[in-house]
Amino acid sequence: MVAKSLRENLAFIWISGNQTPDFRTLNNFRLRLKDDIKRVFKYIVQYALEQGIIEAKDVFVDHTKNEANANKHKMVWRKHVEKQSGKIDEELDELFRFIDELNEKEEKMFGGKDLPEQERDGFDGEKVRRIVDGINKNMREGVIDREEGCEQRKKVRRVKQLVERKEKYELERQVLGGRNSYSRTDIDAVAMMMKDKLTIRPGYNEGVAVENGIVLNYVISDNCADNMSFIPLMEGVIGNLGKTPENTCADEAYGNEENHSFLKEREINSFLKFSSYHKEKSPSWRGKKIRFRDFTYDEKNDEFTCKNGVKLVLDKEEGNQTKTGYVRKIKMYKASGGFCANCPFRARCVKGKDRYLQVSWKAEMLKQQARENLDSDKGKELRKRRGYEVESVFGDEKLNKLKRRYHLRGLKKVNLEAGLYYIAHNIRRISGFFKRKPLMNRYSNSLYHFQVRLRSAF
Numbered sequence: 001m002v003a004k005s006l007r008e009n010l011a012f013i014w015i016s017g018n019q020t021p022d023f024r025t026l027n028n029f030r031l032r033l034k035d036d037i038k039r040v041f042k043y044i045v046q047y048a049l050e051q052g053i054i055e056a057k058d059v060f061v062d063h064t065k066n067e068a069n070a071n072k073h074k075m076v077w078r079k080h081v082e083k084q085s086g087k088i089d090e091e092l093d094e095l096f097r098f099i100d101e102l103n104e105k106e107e108k109m110f111g112g113k114d115l116p117e118q119e120r121d122g123f124d125g126e127k128v129r130r131i132v133d134g135i136n137k138n139m140r141e142g143v144i145d146r147e148e149g150c151e152q153r154k155k156v157r158r159v160k161q162l163v164e165r166k167e168k169y170e171l172e173r174q175v176l177g178g179r180n181s182y183s184r185t186d187i188d189a190v191a192m193m194m195k196d197k198l199t200i201r202p203g204y205n206e207g208v209a210v211e212n213g214i215v216l217n218y219v220i221s222d223n224c225a226d227n228m229s230f231i232p233l234m235e236g237v238i239g240n241l242g243k244t245p246e247n248t249c250a251d252e253a254y255g256n257e258e259n260h261s262f263l264k265e266r267e268i269n270s271f272l273k274f275s276s277y278h279k280e281k282s283p284s285w286r287g288k289k290i291r292f293r294d295f296t297y298d299e300k301n302d303e304f305t306c307k308n309g310v311k312l313v314l315d316k317e318e319g320n321q322t323k324t325g326y327v328r329k330i331k332m333y334k335a336s337g338g339f340c341a342n343c344p345f346r347a348r349c350v351k352g353k354d355r356y357l358q359v360s361w362k363a364e365m366l367k368q369q370a371r372e373n374l375d376s377d378k379g380k381e382l383r384k385r386r387g388y389e390v391e392s393v394f395g396d397e398k399l400n401k402l403k404r405r406y407h408l409r410g411l412k413k414v415n416l417e418a419g420l421y422y423i424a425h426n427i428r429r430i431s432g433f434f435k436r437k438p439l440m441n442r443y444s445n446s447l448y449h450f451q452v453r454l455r456s457a458f
Helices: 002-008 010-016 023-033 035-050 078-105 125-140 146-176 226-241 257-265 283-288 361-375 377-400 411-435 440-457
Strands: 058-067 075-077 181-183 190-193 200-211 214-221 247-250 269-272 296-298 303-305 311-321 327-334 356-359
Touching (some): 002 023, 023 035, 035 214, 058 377, 125 146, 146 181, 200 226, 214 226, 214 411, 257 269, 269 361, 269 377, 327 361
Antiparallel strands (some): 058 200, 303 311, 327 356
16 A cells, blocks of 8 residues: 555655655565664653644543454364364373283383373384384284284274374464464454454554553553553653653553552652542442441451441451552451351351452552542543543544554564554644644744654664
8 A cells, every 4th residue: 555655655655765665665664664663662652742733631541442453263273272272182091001011911012111101202203103113013923813912002093183183282282372263363362352242353453652642652562451551551651751740540440559659759749549449439239239438447456347247356467469560468357256246247248258358559549539539620630631632642543544454474573563653643643733733934944853863774
């Protein structure tokens, strides 16, 4: 498409200086950019900051799922790999016991080793040939009849087939790593539920941080959870701006303890919703079950008191580590003595024998700060702005620019493709900002200055 435009479109002809490289040259140029993409992207963000288009004040974050350039019918699933691998192990155990019995009757071909555990990985074609030759010899000498010999050869050859299949599943397990799926045609892509909530296709999770329509940073992830890439996304924002933004706003997918803690450490005001933020405002939700906030806490004795006057005392402390390596410190409080058995609130409070409370005091403190921020006038303003600030970027990408899937394969190449798109997006936004300025002289000078500096960046 670009190669064709360089021959037919006057704007493209002017930019290229009447050069007409073919599509291979353009693609090779794109692949050679690598780290230069991030450098040019950062330059454009800082130029927008210099011109006052952005202020490094209110940053909005969101993710979207984009389809990969991969065959949806060639997915590898962890559950399938583990299930088939388990079946092969069971059959191999039985067949190796059979081979072990054959060897015990003859010349101990495998040196008396434990076949099911030690010889499985090295069971190759040469060993199969030696065992089959022994079976054929026994058949010729009349030690075993023809029917029994054919059955023995069939089992030995079956072992070789199963060992080869087992090696294939082990290779797929290594490619999976910590993921639950991948596509054979793009091993970095994983199965994701698309935004229509109907189709599951190989794809990537694309996240952006936006202010005033300018994308401050982007991140492409092979993890379906949006909150997993929030911290790398925000660290990139700080690096691109050269300073720390004042506020960050996002929906409830991001409001966990780790992300709130990161914003607090960086002294960024957190306007991240947490999972129960809207539910807490519903009387029916609060009345359905007795929850953490319905208990009274005694800080001096470090214990809770329930509505029935029963004490929940500290039972144990533990640390839970997340997939990203963050450790949450959890305190467990327990109501002992069997008081819960005859409690009038039992139906709405506890399902087991006694009531437990799992509390991360750091998480509760951070949630309270986020709750106060979200309920403030500034929080209400940011919550209204979030929809058109960040969602419009994805809407423009998918509906106006018709970019609903990636064209390149592999996480590194997909990052290049996304980087080029968001560079073009920011250039369009900056150009539009200059066009809307009331003084045409200032517009012309600023736009010319921007074009000159942009060429020097490349």
